[in-house]
Amino acid sequence: MEIAKTIAEMKALRRQSSGSVGFVPTMGYLHHGHLALVKQARAENSIVVVSIFVNPTQFGPSEDFRTYPCDTERDLAMLEKENTDIVFMPSAEEMYSQGFSSWVEVEKVTERLEGSYRPGHFKGVATVVAKLFNIVEPTRAYFGQKDAQQALVIQKMVADLNMNQEVIVAPTVRESDGLAMSSRNIYLNTEERQAATVLFRALSLSKQLWGKSERNAERLRQEMVSLIKKEPLAKIEYVSVADAQTLEELTEIDRTALASLVVRIGKTRLIDNMVLR
Ligand code: AMP
Numbered sequence: 001m002e003i004a005k006t007i008a009e010m011k012a013l014r015r016q017s018s019g020s021v022g023f024v025p026t027m028g029y030l031h032h033g034h035l036a037l038v039k040q041a042r043a044e045n046s047i048v049v050v051s052i053f054v055n056p057t058q059f060g061p062s063e064d065f066r067t068y069p070c071d072t073e074r075d076l077a078m079l080e081k082e083n084t085d086i087v088f089m090p091s092a093e094e095m096y097s098q099g100f101s102s103w104v105e106v107e108k109v110t111e112r113l114e115g116s117y118r119p120g121h122f123k124g125v126a127t128v129v130a131k132l133f134n135i136v137e138p139t140r141a142y143f144g145q146k147d148a149q150q151a152l153v154i155q156k157m158v159a160d161l162n163m164n165q166e167v168i169v170a171p172t173v174r175e176s177d178g179l180a181m182s183s184r185n186i187y188l189n190t191e192e193r194q195a196a197t198v199l200f201r202a203l204s205l206s207k208q209l210w211g212k213s214e215r216n217a218e219r220l221r222q223e224m225v226s227l228i229k230k231e232p233l234a235k236i237e238y239v240s241v242a243d244a245q246t247l248e249e250l251t252e253i254d255r256t257a258l259a260s261l262v263v264r265i266g267k268t269r270l271i272d273n274m275v276l277r
Contacts, residue, residue: 001079002086007095010088010135017085019046023138023165025129028052028089029069029183030078033173037142038082040170049136050079051088053095058124069186088136095131104130106153106160112247113240113260114149114271125150126157133165141165146172146180148258148273149247172272174200180272187268195233196265202227203274206241206259210276217241217250220259228263237262237269244275 004010014021022041026034041048052075059065072089079087103123109115110122133141143151151169158165173181178200179193188196202224209220224239242249244258253276260273 001076001084003076004086004088005090005094007090007135010086010090013086014049014135014137017047020139021045021047021049021137023132023136023141024048024050025132025141025143026050026052027054027068027183028075029071029186030075031173031181031183031185033144033146033181035078035082036173037144037170038079038084040168041140041142042083044168045140047085048083049086049088049138050084051090051132051136053088053090053128053132054092055095055124055128056092057096057127058121060118060120063118064184069183088132095128103127104157104161106157109149109152109156109247112149112242113238114262117237117262122150122153126153129154130157130161130163133163138165140168142168142170144172145169145275146182146272148244148260148275152245152247178204180270182270184268184270188265192233192265192268195231196268196270198228198231198234198265199261199263199270199272202239202261203259203272207274207276210253210257210259215253217253217257220253224259224261228261233265235264237264241276244277 022045024037024041054068104126105123106126115122155167158167177197179196206220206224220241221239228234228236239261241257241259244256257276258273262271
């Protein structure tokens with residue numbers, strides 16, 4: 001496994017690679033959700049590149065950039081075990097040189113949900129992913145359904161800017177009690193970890209009601225909200241039932257919908273979703 005810390009090193013390794021390149025961008029502190037993407041990339045490509053980069057430009061001023069969990073040694077051991085070929089782990093200075101002033105802004109789909117609660121977040125995400133695509137030049141790039149809006153934003157960017165990547169979205173990997181795996185789960189204490197299952201329980205309820213032919217989106221939102229409110233440690237940021245492509249809130253569920261939510265458990269902000277199809 002090769003480790004590239006500079007853009008020049010990564011580009012040099014890329015030039016030596018032949019065949020298809022599968023790429024998994026991450027912020028590190030890896031878990032089985034990340035590894036599922038790496039395994040899929042491994043199965044579908046000649047070369048697998050994983051990046052570990054906690055991207056400062058996608059964090060708001062009051063968010064957890066400074067405290068984001070990190071264990072590089074453990075990450076590298078996990079990636080080596082998955083037969084990763086190249087790990088790209090640049091510094092923030094390497095990615096954003098002095099005077100950096102070019103940004104990628106995807107409109108509309110970024111204005112809702114995460115975009116409205118985390119202003120500037122998707123500008124940071126789209127910009128760093130565009131940069132990573134230019135540096136790594138992957139054939140296929142792998143993203144998780146857990147960050148459904150992020151996957152939509154990347155797909156839109158690639159289509160609108162005629163980028164050459166095939167974007168693949170893989171299912172959310174969950175703990176045995178349903179909690180979506182996340183690097184941020186490490187922030188939860190024992191009591192909070194128990195309470196955190198409320199996200200999966202609420203989404204499962206909406207899916208169950210939808211399965212019983214409930215097509216009133218507001219009813220699903222209300223049912224999710226009242227279930228979450230029974231959990232004393234949970235604070236709702238948003239609960240949404242939206243068109244799965246445009247993310248516009250639905251009145252009637254007459255097409256594929258995305259039930260999604262953000263709930264704070266103590267100080268930890270957790271995100272999850274389920275597709276109603
Ligand atoms: P992150 O390190 O949180 O930026 O995530 C890197 C990639 O892994 C993103 O495409 C995420 O959507 C994906 N990912 C994170 N958690 C999961 C999960 N539980 N299941 C599947 N993919 C995930």
